[in-house]
Amino acid sequence: MYRVLVLLLLLACAGPKGNSPELESRIYAHTNGLIPRDAEIQISFRDNIEISPSDLADGSGLIRFTPALKGRTSLRNSRTLVFTPDELLPTDQEYRCRVNMGKVFKDLKGDTRYGFRLKVQPFQMELSTLSLSPSPGGNSQLQRLSGELSFPDKADQDWPAHMLRLVFNGRPVTLKGQLSSNARTYAFWADSLERGEEDRVIELRWSAREAGSSEQGTRSLTLPGTGVFRCLQLTERSSAPQQFVLEFSDPLDPDQELTGLVRLEPAVALDLKREGNRVVLVPRTRMSGRVQVSVAGELRSTHGTSLGEAWAGQLDLPEAEPGLRFVGQGTILPSGDSLLLPIESRNLRGLVVSAIRVPQDNLPQFLQVNQLDGQSELYRVGRRVWWQEFALPAPGERRQEWTRHVLDLAPLARRFPRGLYHLEAFFLPGHSLYSCAGMIPEPVLPGPLAHGENDQDYRAFLDARRNAAVQQGWSHSDDPCADDFFWSWWDDEPTRVTGRNVLVSNLGLLASSQEDGSLLVGVSDLQTGRPVPDARVELWSKDLLRLASASLDAQGFARLANPDAGLPTSWRDASPLLVAVRGDDRIFMKLDAASRLSLSGFDTDGVGAEHGLKAWITGERGVWRPGDSLFVSCMVQDPQHTLPAGHPLELELRTPLGTRYLSSRQNMAASGLNVFRLATAPDAPTGHWEAVLKLGGREFRQLLRIESVRPNRLAVDLELEGPLLAGRKLTGNLDVHWLHGAPAAGL
Template sequence: MKTKKFLVITIVLLVATVVSLAIYFNSGSTSAKVSDSSLFSEYISAYTSGMISKKSSISVKLTESTASQIKKDGIDLNALFDFSPSISGKAVWVDDQTIEFKPDEDLKSATHYIIDFKLGKLLQVGDEYKTFTFDFFTIKQNFDVSVDETRTINKSTYGLQKTSGTIILADYEPIENVQKIVKAFKDDKQVNVKITAAGENKYSFEIDSITRTNSASTLKIKWDGSPIDVENTGEISVQIPPLDQFIYMSYKIYDFPEQSVQLQFSDPIEGNQLLNGLITISNEEDLRFIIDDNLIKIYPSKQLKGEYNLTISEGIQNTKGTKITESQSFTIVFEDLKPQVRLVGKGVILPHSQDGLVLPFEAVNLKAVDVRVIKIYENNITQFLQINKLEGNSELRRVGKIVYQGTVQLDQTPNTNLSKWNRFTLDLNKLMLAEPGAIYRVSIGFRKQHSVYPCSDEDSNENASASSQQNEKGIESSFEYFDDQTEYSYWNYYEDGYYENYWENRNNPCKKSYYNTQKSVSQNIIASDIGVIAKKGNDGSLTVFVANILTAKPMNNVEVEIYDYPQQVIAKGVTDGSGKVSFTKLDKPYVVIAKSGKQRGYLKLSDGTSLSLSAFEVSGSSVIDGLKGFIYGERGVWRPGDSLYLTFILEENGEPVPNNVPIVFEFKNPDNQLIKRIVQKKNASGFYQYNIKTDENTVTGNYTANVIVGAATFDKKIKIETIKPNRLKIKFDFGLKKLVKNQDISGDMEVKWLHGAIAKNLKTSVELTMSPITTKFDRYQDFVFDDPTKKYSPSLEIVYEGTLDDNGKTKVKAKIDAGEMASGFLKATFITKVFEKGGDFSIDQFTIPYYPYSSFIGLKLPKGDKTRGMLLTDTTHQIEMVIVDSDGKLISNSHQVEMFFYKIEWKWWWDQSE
């Protein structure tokens, strides 16, 4: 019996030991294997650690002193890395200190890698330092699918709807794999799902043109993660109500950027109705409503928490005037806000105040925050601006260092309700000695121990050890590794290594997965009252304006220095009484520094930082050889037989034109034949008049007036047309500066006889023709945005036919769609005709640019060889690419781009006649 008892105990102990070991290894603990990084701090300053993407490279950054001792030639860098499990790839130097191993293929997801870095093969070290062992984990792939909203496409019949949603992945996945995850079915018939990239590891999907009929139907959105080796399946059902039913559909509660409730209805909501009293949330008053298509967004006047009763009363109307016939009431729950911090402003320049250098921020459900301040030294600003804007954060280690790191308590003020958003101020003067002229990057983060979010006792006990580990690791656990945070994303550190169920719990403040470096916020600030504006000309001129930010008054006697990209001063000047200083013939100015006492103002002059001039016509006119010229006439169109009275104005901004240089005027017909040539001497006024008489048999068309001043030529198109005069005055436009695809547009037309009487009950029509124009954006003049593989064929179509009412008015509605064959921008020309009773008509037309796409890809080819401008074969050429919106602004979200390369053959002896 004793023997049996001993065996049982032995087996139990053995099983317990095996289970313990399994738990030990699955938890990611590697303390027996991984080197103590502090012992290698003399040689290694940073290395890949924590949880990384499967797309990441593996890097080791040596200290400056170590890197300076190494002779880089002849070293087999691949031999420095020993991976378990093995990884094939190539190691390279990416800078003087960093060795990066680039895998040939993506790393395996949810895998623990251990690396032996052979430091002893780089330089002579003691035996205990020859191998540095470190580890990291790759993210376990997973994803979430959510339906955002369903909107009505066809506003007139409600017959078509569009459902959109979001797919968020834990790690990178090619879009072609993501497209296999989600499928949609309407009444068991598969429908098309369009998936596009919407950000890092984030994709948007759309199910377009969902037919809404007279009977109810169901749209099922199903997902299956097997194409990306993830065990995740499920479905969401979206109800499509009958056409004759106007009903409430669903609601969502949002906490960010401000608390709101979003109600979704089956039809578009009439925008001009008052909703007060029709929609209520318990006894809350002063609710704010926003109607957005078929959505109603409700914003409470104060932060709500707990259960509330939401009532939707009968009487709410759709755009056709149909009302909801039944009231509904249901309970909604406003949960506690998750622990968060956010910045109040986005600017970099912080003017001086009586309170000193103070940075406001807001926090919720936090009793303390961690603060880190990195100082970018004044003498390093030009280096910093080589790769950054003022708000940038790349390669900070090269130009600055940490000057403060500590914890700031937020619970020192009595009666502060920390469960709501509260504004706090960070007095940087109390944390450090602020130096005028330096830029400070202030980061604010938090750890689990700082949270006051209510959690169950079970969750609190579960996370006690995590908080303890965070405390041991200190403030560093709140922030990114102090280095380039954009290019080297693998430095990012997730607390406690690889969390079990990290993905599932990432949004749960009661779980340790919630607290990581991605929750921190950062902002660059510089203490200064100096505001700098610069205007750069194509002729190398630069005008700098300096003003006081607090008073907006010009600042005189401010020293202004202009630097080029290699950080050399290329010009200096001092502002005058109007705060202005001008420079000429500058060779590629890059940075402006304004100095007034100890204060500094900085302005980067690279093309990507210039302000967009597309919204308003303020870009000015081009200057040719220092000359500005303008030709104008007394009208816009002339008839055959009319006399033309043209005037040319010349302004000399640079070197004056010599007096012996003639001012030559040339007038050419549409066939480019010279009709008249007038040569005049230069005069003091700069005004030159030209009178030209045409006869009744003059050819109609576009004539050209040229004025030649030395090497500069100025021209203007002169229209001579046979015109039958209008008898009606047509007032009509859409009030838009541009048109976009599938846009519903409307405009009011008003017609009167030229003698002022109202034109009643006349027939009218609006025709549309579209023609291609070159796609150009001011900031990207060297980029080509037009697709040469597409050719748009113009056509004339009638977009409106109707009759004026008794007041000579009518409402014109139209929908514009040019299809998918436009190579880029199109010019939409609307031709309006109003017909008299006798058959004659008056005509008017106007043009509006049409943007057939929401985004445009531009390519900039490198310059060819000097002799012929050709791109030579067997040579690597770098092509620049930008993605901009219709305003010419860069789109920061990631995009999946397909590129096609065509080989074009041309034989001059065969194709020269084509």
């Protein structure tokens, strides 16, 4: 018995066994720290791995958890294992994960178990909104209470209903609610809360005991009595732009002008909006600190009841949160002496920018799972080549406003030319100018500033900053004075990150599918706008098989035939990749549904080509008189060369009655443009004549207007001898010409 007890005691006291350096060197990254309930556990390796389907099956022992966890193991890509739990994980549960590395790398010897710990984050909740409004139907005698609960993690379907309890006038009331699709917000409401002669109290109580948490709280509202018009509360709406909401017991008189009745101090330019029983104040400049909203007693409800006494409320607003954002949405940046990328900051004195480069040769692989602006599986095809901490100029009094800066990427592009750069910009606690505990940091970031050129140095920099942070919990994730605002405790990564992909290229690419299945491609120079004749275009399948290629003509165009031979589906279904190449410059375009331009904003009227042949008929005027000459031009487009050179054309002119008047024949010009010189008799009938072009067994038609009235196409010049005055005869010269230059006599 003594030996057994000693053995159990030793096992109980034994901590987690450290991983050997050999195993650590094979692991690139894995999920760690606090994780959400719906998290996948990922293990990424530095080298490609080969695992048999039997090793991925349940019970193979490839990945084990303590306590036991049911789920399935799969390969995300050639270097990443993913374990997906069958159900949501229990809150606040700690797991120990062990990976049998011997099944991944056959050359490993000895103990091949790699271990790490995970913990599911504790459940937390927050009452985001709570408000009163007239019940649907507009009856202000009956009120609706509505609100919203927010959770940092997914909630079970039946949790929120057990968390809330509503008491109205001393009696419990049933609440209705709906959990959002992502299970992170719960909207609830209660209808038909009847107003009495006296004020009644509404009390909302909540407790998260159902979710295994000790969080609880109470919130009360007063429902005014019948006939009482009162301001209930003043709140700040979480939105952009900044908004303040005044909530009243009854809907407001829609005909009453609000200007002058609702005031905001400090006084700023203000927009007022009426929303039922609410007034929304939208200041045109962002406000911080203490603000006061006052309402005059003359404000009326729809029932004609006045507020009676003036009302005033105040809010203590935090200053603008630190923020960072790239400007615009483009991805392609033309090369030059400088490559300037605009970025805007607010309430910051510094930031960190890093670049992950996808080499030009790896871009087809990158685009297998991404658009040009995507960021999936970046480390499969790219690596971090540069990162740097920057100090921003002191913003002065405008620190709470967005300030624009520019990043010059030219040094980066010169050192690592050609390819796509995924830029990430973020800020950490030391970069913030947000005033905490009444103190504002120095406006200039002190040195030295960190920088590096590889992922190891970058991770070491983040780890050093992360280890100095203090975790306070999800409830502080919106507090710029807490480290939780800057860090994700799930994966130890910065949370205030904005990203942008940049592809340095001078080529612009346009592709249009044709009715015959071919692809018309145009390439232009983005710096000059001129066509690029000295380039070629290539079409690649999704599995990187070259399907077609062509050189551009002098106008910068090329046509690629439909390359469906040898493919199970047409190129439209295979989502191929179009590449334009000029020297070492390349531009890429995915030919999938997501990349197509919507035609809803374009005029798409026209006539489709039949059998690849198209013709257009026009004249030198819009209307002719009987006896005039008609110069009718016919333009023929035959890109597939279905007609032989010099093929005969016949143009037939028909009267408004449809009878044949005359016809003329020519051989088709090499340029595709033929001009027919026709004429009508002075006594020819007027109306809508028809020009019919007969070509290769097809007919093309165009209406021609021949009218007896003189067309009003005149150039008129009137010169008066003096000023235009009432009661005075004026004389002058009137000079009239037809627009083609001949004098307009006999008018």
